[in-house]
Amino acid sequence: MALRFPSGRQRTILAMLLMQEGNLVSLDRITEGIWGGDPPVTAKGQIQTCISALRRQLRKFGDDHVIVTSLVGYTIHIPTGSLDSAVFRRMINSGRELAAARKIRDAAAELRAALALWRGPAVASDVESGVVRTMAIRLEEERIRTTEECIELELKLDRHHDLVAELSELVKAYPLRESLRALHMLALYRSARQADALESFQEVRAILREELGLEPSDQLDRLHKSILKRENSLTIAPRTGLGSESTGKVDTIIPRRLPPTIAEFTGREEMADTIAPFSPCGCYVVL
Numbered sequence: 660m661a662l663r664f665p666s667g668r669q670r671t672i673l674a675m676l677l678m679q680e681g682n683l684v685s686l687d688r689i690t691e692g693i694w695g696g697d698p699p700v701t702a703k704g705q706i707q708t709c710i711s712a713l714r715r716q717l718r719k720f721g722d723d724h725v726i727v728t729s730l731v732g733y734t735i736h737i738p739t740g741s742l743d744s745a746v747f748r749r750m751i752n753s754g755r756e757l758a759a760a761r762k763i764r765d766a767a768a769e770l771r772a773a774l775a776l777w778r779g780p781a782v783a784s785d786v787e788s789g790v791v792r793t794m795a796i797r798l799e800e801e802r803i804r805t806t807e808e809c810i811e812l813e814l815k816l817d818r819h820h821d822l823v824a825e826l827s828e829l830v831k832a833y834p835l836r837e838s839l840r841a842l843h844m845l846a847l848y849r850s851a852r853q854a855d856a857l858e859s860f861q862e863v864r865a866i867l868r869e870e871l872g873l874e875p876s877d878q879l880d881r882l883h884k885s886i887l888k889r890e891n892s893l894t895i896a897p898r899t900g901l902g903s904e905s906t907g908k909v910d911t912i913i914p915r916r917l918p919p920t921i922a923e924f925t926g927r928e929e930m931a932d933t934i935a936p937f938s939p940c941g942c943y944v945v946l
Contacts, residue, residue, distance in 0.1 A: 675794070691790055745817075747773050774802065810842050839858070843859050849893070
């Protein structure tokens with residue numbers, strides 16, 4: 660069953676309660692969310708009227724106690740697993756635990772499943788409350804940070820070809836986010852697109868200079884130089900760490916081989932025959 664809440668104030672209050680699922684939202688905070696710093700003298704009564712209207716709507720689900728009133732505010736209680744943002748956070752924590760246990764494939768799958776819960780913006784475009792929009796920005800930050808962590812894991816699984824298109828869209832949507840740009844450059848380079856990787860760096864450098872008057876970070880600059888030098892380490896996926904916990908070091912494969920066999924002596928037969936009788940083990944060196 661889908662419920663519609665046409666009133667702007669009702670929707671603002673409901674959004675604030677849901678984003679603080681299980682936690683008290685004070686009357687003062689709700690007042691600020693609806694009217695900012697200039698509430699009317701009837702603010703408390705209007706909020707109580709909105710809460711009553713919300714309860715009538717939510718009663719259609721068969722529960723009269725979804726919204727609980729206290730002396731200083733309100734709390735919403737809904738069944739576990741019925742709020743996408745709460746499920747999203749639980750899945751993120753699960754994915755990070757799997758990554759910490761070095762179960763990279765399972766961790767990436769869990770984070771992808773968490774991201775799949777998103778079907779659009781956290782709040783509707785007609786919700787004008789500054790408080791609600793700030794809360795939505797925080798949730799959006801969680802989403803993009805999780806996206807970065809997921810992609811980093813998938814790069815460790817050598818899925819760079821599949822990630823290039825997604826990363827190209829992400830750097831356009833978040834042009835100042837250097838962590839995304841680094842992943843974009845790395846995916847391009849591992850896909851044998853060195854020139855495109857270098858172009859991506861030049862693009863973000865131009866954006867940073869024009870909009871902020873800044874140069875790219877040292878980390879991004881080092882990656883750029885590594886791509887220019889075609890360093891072999893960039894083609895090897897790191898095996899440890901996740902996101903900010905990563906050491907940033909890349910495992911290097913060091914061959915472990917036996918020494919090569921000694922080449923046959925040529926042109927020294929007479930000398931070899933002369934010293935052979937004096938070697939107790941039949942070994943000799945000819946200089």
